Every structure is written in C-alpha cells, then in structure tokens.
Amino acid sequence: MAKINVVAERGKQEIVITRVFDAPRELVWKAWIDPEHFQRWWGPKDYTCPFCQMDLRVGGKYLNCMRSPEGQDFWSTGVYREIVPLERIVYTDCFADAEGNVVPATHYGMSADFPLETLVTVTFEDSEGKTKMTLKHIGIPAGQMKELAGAGWNESFDKLAESLK
Amino acid sequence: MRRDVFQAIADPNRRAIIGLLANQKLTLSGVAEHFDISRPAISRHIKILAECGLVVVHRKGRERYCEARLDKLNEVSGWVEHYRKVWEQRLDRLDEYLTELQKKERDHGEN
Numbered sequence: 001m002a003k004i005n006v007v008a009e010r011g012k013q014e015i016v017i018t019r020v021f022d023a024p025r026e027l028v029w030k031a032w033i034d035p036e037h038f039q040r041w042w043g044p045k046d047y048t049c050p051f052c053q054m055d056l057r058v059g060g061k062y063l064n065c066m067r068s069p070e071g072q073d074f075w076s077t078g079v080y081r082e083i084v085p086l087e088r089i090v091y092t093d094c095f096a097d098a099e100g101n102v103v104p105a106t107h108y109g110m111s112a113d114f115p116l117e118t119l120v121t122v123t124f125e126d127s128e129g130k131t132k133m134t135l136k137h138i139g140i141p142a143g144q145m146k147e148l149a150g151a152g153w154n155e156s157f158d159k160l161a162e163s164l165k
Numbered sequence: 166m167r168r169d170v171f172q173a174i175a176d177p178n179r180r181a182i183i184g185l186l187a188n189q190k191l192t193l194s195g196v197a198e199h200f201d202i203s204r205p206a207i208s209r210h211i212k213i214l215a216e217c218g219l220v221v222v223h224r225k226g227r228e229r230y231c232e233a234r235l236d237k238l239n240e241v242s243g244w245v246e247h248y249r250k251v252w253e254q255r256l257d258r259l260d261e262y263l264t265e266l267q268k269k270e271r272d273h274g275e276n
Contacts, residue, residue, distance in 0.1 A: 015249050019256050023263040031259060031266075041262040044254030113170070114244050135252060139244050 015137040020130050028131045029086050029124055042066060051075075058083055062091070063100045073098070074108055081119070090121045093137070115139045173217035178202060179210050183219060186233035193222075193229045 021028050031037045035052040042049040043066040050073075051065040058080055066074045075096040082090035094102040094117050105114030121136040174180055178200065185191065185199055197207045211231055214220035223230045
C-alpha cells in the first residue's frame with residue numbers, strides 16, 4: 001500500500017493519557033481490576049460508583065455504574081479482550097442500562113454521533129520506583145472493525161460496490 | 166449496517182484515502198493508482214466513505230471525481246473531548262485514592 005499520511009489531526013480520534021502514580025505497580029493494577037478498589041475512584045469528583053461487577057477473563061463482561069451528585073446513574077459495560085496481569089488490560093466500553101444491555105449515547109442525552117462501542121487499552125510500567133500508566137481510548141467500533149477485517153466484505157458491500165462501477 | 170465517521174476511519178486503507186483526498190480532488194482511478202489493492206476494493210472504500218459523509222463523489226462524463234469533506238471528522242473530536250475530561254477526572258481520583266491507600270498502610274504498619 002502506498003504510504004500516505006492521514007491529514008486528519010492526530011489525537012482527535014483517540015485519547016492517550018499518560019500518568020505517573022506514586023505507588024507500586026501491584027497496587028495500581030489492583031485498583032483497576034478489584035471491584036472494591038475500583039469503586040473507590042471510578043468517576044469524576046463527587047461521583048460515586050454504587051455498582052461494579054467484573055468477570056475478569058478474556059471474553060468476560062463487566063458492568064458498572066457511575067452516579068452523579070444529582071443522582072443520575074450512568075451504566076457501562078464491555079468485554080475484556082486482553083488481560084496480562086500487572087502489564088496490560090484491553091476492554092471494550094459501551095453505554096448500558098442497569099441490566100447490562102448496550103444502549104446508544106442518546107440514552108444518556110449525549111450526541112448520537114458517539115460511537116456505540118469503543119476500545120480502552122491500559123498499560124502499566126515501572127518508572128523509577130513509581131508506576132507509569134498509559135491509557136488509550138479509541139472511538140473505533142471494535143466489533144465492526146473485526147467484522148470488516150475478518151471474512152472479507154460481505155455480499156451487501158459487493159452490491160453497494162456495483163453501483164460505483 | 167451503521168454508517169458513521171468511526172466506521173469510516175476504522176480501516177487503514179480508508180484513512181489513507183481520506184489523507185490522499187484531503188490534498189487534492191482525484192478520480193476513482195487516480196485514487197486507485199496510489200494503492201496496491203484492487204479497483205473494486207477502492208470503489209467499496211469510497212462508497213463507504215461517501216455514505217459516512219467524508220467523501221463526495223461527482224460524476225463528470227465518464228469519470229467520477231472524489232473530494233474529501235473533512236469537517237465531518239469533527240464529530241470524532243466531540244466524543245474525544247467528552248471522554249478526555251471524564252478520564253482526567255477519574256485518574257485524579259485514582260491518584261488520590263492510591264495516596265490515601267498507601268498512607269493507611271503506612272500508618273497501620275507503624276502502629
């Protein structure tokens with residue numbers, strides 16, 4: 001394939017955040033994968049996390065709830081794609097209802113342009129006695145990406161292509 | 166099938182096509198020349214990009230001219246802005262929590 005740079009500004013389609021925590025890697029990891037710890041910090045200031053369930057294995061699901069100071073609940077769910085203890089965790093992230101069904105962002109009054117499914121990758125590294133954590137969140141619908149890259153283009157796409165010929 | 170800007174940029178070939186068209190208006194064959202993949206495959210990508218609103222195709226005689234509509238990419242940044250804020254706030258909390266947790270452990274150890 002020809003090497004062409006994408007002009008669309010980098011950083012506008014994905015979020016990359018790096019933080020250094022003054023804590024051992026084991027503790028930072030635990031804060032992410034242990035529901036009891038997780039509930040203590042999941043959510044912006046003054047938000048609480050009244051519910052968190054994690055089936056921590058590849059293909060396993062999680063469901064958690066973030067409660068705003070006004071009492072509005074934001075449920076989210078997803079599937080673990082990759083788990084490397086103390087190193088890396090990859091999971092999909094979707095808005096959900098309290099039963100764990102995926103719902104569009106409009107369910108919570110947010111833009112219909114929000115992707116239905118996003119992908120979060122968190123990596124953990126030692127850094128001079130501290131822990132460097134890198135979080136990457138991409139708005140590419142992971143399910144669709146797999147579909148597109150998988151068995152090739154399906155028949156409906158072939159039909160669509162016909163009209164362009 | 167859902168058609169949105171996220172789907173448009175999910176594929177590396179489509180990202181490359183957007184990049185190429187961002188600088189110049191090109192015919193379908195003109196686009197295809199830049200890639201090793203087949204012309205029908207390029208057509209399919211262009212079709213999806215058009216349906217996602219990122220590319221407009223004009224017919225002129227026998228040729229089809231493809232033009233990029235990059236403002237559509239802003240939809241993506243709206244999503245990114247929202248989540249970036251949420252993540253920064255969550256991670257502030259995580260930072261505080263880790264500090265608190267270690268302080269407790271230390272205090273406990275001293276007793």
